[in-house]
Amino acid sequence: MFSFFKKKKEAKYNFNRIQVDMHSHILPGIDDGAPTVKESIMLVRRLMDLGFNKLIATPHIMADYYRNTPDTIHNALDELREELEKQNIQIPVEAAAEYYLDETFERKLDAGNLLTLGDNYLLFELSYINYPNNLKDIIQKMNDKGYKPILAHPERYPYLYASLESYQQVKEYGCYFQLNTISLSNHYGKQAQKVAENLVENMMVDFLGSDMHHLRHADSLQKSLQTTAVEQLLSDDYSLYNELLK
Structure with a gap:
């Protein structure tokens, strides 16, 4: 895959163009993100400096590592909101989740009560090692139950790298793609970029x-804002974000 994008010297935009950050791990102490509310506040301030004016935290829910529930997530959200109010930091923060497609996910899907973003968008991630053979069926099931699946960071799954067609196929199953902006800054390496x-x-x-x-x-x-790719993304019409701002 040859890239036509080159880094720019100065950023033309900031993230005020899309307003909302819809994937972060800023809630304190419940996954591999911010370990304390103090660190949470530091991350919130940085996101505000970059132009975001609404944040949706999406803690991991993974059977083997982060057994979060709506209760644990809402408790952490309350803790962060209380500290934001205490420090008079004015930014709305909401919470959903990033669901790992493991052996327990389908049971969660059947049970309902999943944490979603905006108009019933459901953020999920895959293994970085093995392609899930049931991916098509699971995406179909999410759609059948009224969810709008969003695949988190598709650029980070090496088994999809072989061709653009592999990505097109996953999209045709019926899901949206959410790119990690920092992938465009070479944060995860040249291949992911x-x-x-x-x-x-x-x-x-x-x-x-x-x-x-x-x-x-x-x-x-911050570095990604200097890339032509991010400039192109921020100059596009991202009307889907309006559904996350409600």
Whole structure:
């Protein structure tokens, strides 16, 4: 995949163009993101400096590592909101989740009560190692139950790298793509960056997310604003974000 995108010297836009960051791990102490509310506040401030004026936290829900529930997530959200109010930091923060497609996900789907974004968008992620053989069926089931599936960071799954057609096939199953903006700054390496750029070139990106875990991600997010690919994304009409601002 050859990239036509080159880095720019100065950023033309900031993230005020899309207003909302819809994928982050800024809630304190419940996954591999901010370990304390103090670190949460630091990440929130950095996101505000980059132009965001609404944040949707999406903690991991994974059977083997992060067994979060709506209760644990809402408790952490309350803790962060209380600290934001205490420090008079004016930004709305909401919470959904990033669901890992493991052996428990289908049971959660059957049970309902999933944490979604905006108009019933459901953020999910895959294994970085193995292609899930049931991916088509699971995406179909999410749609059948009234959810709008969003695949998190498709540029980070090496088994999809072989061709653009592999991505097109997944989209045809019936899901949106959410790109990690920092992939365009080479944060995850050259291969992920090239794939991300190719998805941008082919207009396959539906949502941008910071996937913020720590301050190094904030630095990479700032760096990404200097790339032509991000400038192209921020200059496009992203009407889908309006559904996340409600």
